[in-house]
Amino acid sequence: MNELHKKTAKRPNIAVEIAGIKLRNPVMPASGTFGYGEEYAPFLDLEKIGAIVTKGLSLKPKAGNATPRIAETTSGMLNAIGLQNVGIDAFIEHKMPFLRTVNTPVIANFFGNTLEEYGEVAKRLNDIPEIAAGELNISCPNVKQGGIVFGTDPKAASEVVTLVRKNLQKPLIVKLTPNVTDITVVARAVEEAGADAIACINTLTGMSVDIHTRKPRIANRTGGLSGPAIRPVAVRMVHQVVQTVSVPVIGVGGIMCAMDALEFLIVGAQAVQVGTANFVDPAAMLTIIDGIEAFCIDEGIGDIGELIGSLRV
Amino acid sequence: MKNYHTKIISNQEISPGYFRMKVLAPDFGEKAHAGQFVMFRVQRSLPPLLRRPFGVFQTGFLPADCDGLPSKEFVEIVYKVVGSGTSIMAELHEGDKVELLGPLGNGFDTTTGPGEKILVGGGIGLVPLYMLAGELIANGCNVRLLMGGRTRDDIFAVTEFERLGVETHISTDDGSLGEEGLVTLVLERKLQKYPAAEVFSCGPMPMLSAVNDICTAHQTPLQVSLEESMACGVGACLGCVVKGAGHTEENPSYLCSCKVGPVFKSQYLDWSALKRNDDTLPGSEENCGGCS
Ligand SMILES: Cc1cc2nc3c(=O)[nH]c(=O)nc-3n(C[C@H](O)[C@H](O)[C@H](O)COP(=O)(O)OP(=O)(O)OC[C@H]3O[C@@H](n4cnc5c(N)ncnc54)[C@H](O)[C@@H]3O)c2cc1C
Ligand SMILES: Cc1cc2nc3c(=O)[nH]c(=O)nc-3n(C[C@H](O)[C@H](O)[C@H](O)COP(=O)(O)O)c2cc1C
Ligand code: FES
Numbered sequence: 001m002n003e004l005h006k007k008t009a010k011r012p013n014i015a016v017e018i019a020g021i022k023l024r025n026p027v028m029p030a031s032g033t034f035g036y037g038e039e040y041a042p043f044l045d046l047e048k049i050g051a052i053v054t055k056g057l058s059l060k061p062k063a064g065n066a067t068p069r070i071a072e073t074t075s076g077m078l079n080a081i082g083l084q085n086v087g088i089d090a091f092i093e094h095k096m097p098f099l100r101t102v103n104t105p106v107i108a109n110f111f112g113n114t115l116e117e118y119g120e121v122a123k124r125l126n127d128i129p130e131i132a133a134g135e136l137n138i139s140c141p142n143v144k145q146g147g148i149v150f151g152t153d154p155k156a157a158s159e160v161v162t163l164v165r166k167n168l169q170k171p172l173i174v175k176l177t178p179n180v181t182d183i184t185v186v187a188r189a190v191e192e193a194g195a196d197a198i199a200c201i202n203t204l205t206g207m208s209v210d211i212h213t214r215k216p217r218i219a220n221r222t223g224g225l226s227g228p229a230i231r232p233v234a235v236r237m238v239h240q241v242v243q244t245v246s247v248p249v250i251g252v253g254g255i256m257c258a259m260d261a262l263e264f265l266i267v268g269a270q271a272v273q274v275g276t277a278n279f280v281d282p283a284a285m286l287t288i289i290d291g292i293e294a295f296c297i298d299e300g301i302g303d304i305g306e307l308i309g310s311l312r313v
Numbered sequence: 314m315k316n317y318h319t320k321i322i323s324n325q326e327i328s329p330g331y332f333r334m335k336v337l338a339p340d341f342g343e344k345a346h347a348g349q350f351v352m353f354r355v356q357r358s359l360p361p362l363l364r365r366p367f368g369v370f371q372t373g374f375l376p377a378d379c380d381g382l383p384s385k386e387f388v389e390i391v392y393k394v395v396g397s398g399t400s401i402m403a404e405l406h407e408g409d410k411v412e413l414l415g416p417l418g419n420g421f422d423t424t425t426g427p428g429e430k431i432l433v434g435g436g437i438g439l440v441p442l443y444m445l446a447g448e449l450i451a452n453g454c455n456v457r458l459l460m461g462g463r464t465r466d467d468i469f470a471v472t473e474f475e476r477l478g479v480e481t482h483i484s485t486d487d488g489s490l491g492e493e494g495l496v497t498l499v500l501e502r503k504l505q506k507y508p509a510a511e512v513f514s515c516g517p518m519p520m521l522s523a524v525n526d527i528c529t530a531h532q533t534p535l536q537v538s539l540e541e542s543m544a545c546g547v548g549a550c551l552g553c554v555v556k557g558a559g560h561t562e563e564n565p566s567y568l569c570s571c572k573v574g575p576v577f578k579s580q581y582l583d584w585s586a587l588k589r590n591d592d593t594l595p596g597s598e599e600n601c602g603g604c605s
Contacts, residue, residue, distance in 0.1 A: 035547075039545075055551075070552035081550070081551045279544045
């Protein structure tokens with residue numbers, strides 16, 4: 001299509017709705033890669049993206065892991081930040097005033113070290129009217145239960161989602177870990193426990209070694225792999241989850257450009273999250289949004305709904 | 314700060330493995346302070362995935378074109394080829410498109426008044442000291458620069474520093490240029506002579522740590538610039554933190570080196586942790602299941 005045609009073509013509707021939250025487009029940052037929004041305000045108009053997703057919040061501030069915390073690997077990076085965050089109180093006091101000035105839905109990602117803590121953070125989120133939804137990170141170890149990761153055990157996942165669902169008076173997105181044998185089992189469990197939407201995937205546990213020092217390249221030994229290296233795994237898992245549940249799914253994992261985002265939409269994700277790509281290009285999300293729109297125009301798609309779940313098999 | 318989609322003006326090898334690169338960057342200079350850095354995107358395709366951090370060597374204007382167009386503003390970095398990213402950078406040419414995010418971070422505090430200032434730079438650690446020297450001299454300070462390197466190849470920009478009015482002193486491990494021996498020995502001598510001096514330093518951790526020991530012993534104020542691995546450079550990922558003074562397991566303190574740093578006043582850092590450099594130990598945390 002030529003440039004003139006593109007300008008005059010009717011703009012497609014790329015707005016979506018997830019668990020009752022209206023998004024101007026299906027693109028938002030992945031938790032932990034966008035700070036609390038403010039960090040990226042100098043580089044992109046926060047009122048152009050679909051939503052803002054915060055760094056994972058906990059009841060008390062969390063200091064995080066020893067360093068080094070990050071290492072680049074082939075087409076990806078390992079991180080073990082250790083969920084460092086300011087805690088929910090400081091978030092309300094210091095980060096919300098800025099977020100309130102931005103006309104974009106804010107999704108608060110949160111976690112706990114115990115079941116009770118998850119429940120408490122959920123309650124505290126009710127105090128913040130401007131938070132559109134909670135995104136529950138269940139990729140965390142339960143320190144009271146020998147460190148088993150909530151999200152790898154369907155029963156533990158169901159328990160935490162049930163409690164949070166009861167305590168949170170907002171839409172609830174549950175974010176799944178890919179470090180399981182069968183993601184559909186956990187997806188079904190969290191849907192039954194009351195999740196309004198599912199986001200997947202979190203990072204894949206990985207490891208890398210410095211062959212000269214023979215030490216792990218990050219202090220925590222293992223860390224979460226993100227970036228383009230994980231995208232095919234993420235697309236596969238989103239596809240499986242979409243086939244399994246009826247709640248909307250948000251696709252995350254290795255999205256660098258519009259084509260990558262489109263893969264997720266085509267397999268049935270209602271929206272996407274962009275993580276590591278923000279580090280490479282702070283305006284990556286804007287390029288992705290423009291690219292999705294251009295694709296719709298090129299393909300004669302008037303509403304993005306026609307594209308979502310249009311996989312031909 | 315801003316993400317510049319821009320072009321390379323020049324990219325020249327100045328000594329084996331060391332390159333100077335000038336990049337077009339309108340309005341960069343008025344915002345940049347000594348000690349700040351940029352995140353450089355090596356190329357549009359992958360790999361490498363992440364941007365690489367580089368200190369700002371200087372900013373300035375190219376001589377105006379004769380056709381009456383306004384002169385062009387540039388930012389200059391100096392880099393050493395050490396791995397995949399810098400190897401690719403070494404192959405870039407004038408006119409090549411690059412992306413540059415900056416100026417980032419907190420630079421040197423140059424508001425500490427006039428007087429004697431001693432700058433200690435090891436190898437590529439000389440980079441942020443050039444703008445620093447300029448700012449200090451503009452503030453009326455006496456600036457002495459102790460340049461250290463393994464060999465003469467690690468020493469660069471000597472005449473440029475001298476042109477600013479800096480007294481330079483070179484030491485190399487092998488004696489191939491200047492005095493043979495460690496730059497820290499020279500620092501000891503200079504502090505005897507100028508006990509009221511303030512010290513600024515950038516270089517490899519063993520050198521920084523020795524500089525810190527000497528300054529602590531002399532009760533000399535010290536600012537250091539650190540090099541931590543970075544992913545975002547803007548305070549969003551929390552991958553670049555260092556331990557702050559007084560850090561304990563019970564009362565942890567992690568300082569973001571891209572936002573609070575990369576320059577720190579030495580008393581705010583946990584030097585035993587920096588020195589040990591053995592942080593790469595088995596995870597103390599409950600094993601994180603990729604929970605980031
Ligand atoms: C604030 C700051 C300022 C810096 N200024 C300069 C400068 O002016 N000139 C210069 O030559 N170098 C500078 N460095 C170091 C420079 O960033 C690394 O040498 C460079 O990233 C190496 O990239 P590579 O792909 O060639 O090496 P690789 O080893 O292939 O890189 C792999 C990864 O490790 C990181 N990395 C490797 N070495 C370092 C290091 N020493 N410090 C931080 N990260 C590292 C890279 O960014 C990358 O993510 C600076 C670093 C920081 C944090
Ligand atoms: C540095 C870093 C920090 C992260 N922090 C969190 C977090 O606090 N909570 C969370 O649910 N996911 C976190 N994640 C996971 C991302 O949100 C995302 O699921 C993952 O990185 C995959 O997407 P990507 O490949 O686009 O980065 C983090 C990822 C990175 C790289
Ligand atoms: S590099 Fe991301 S927070 Fe400093």
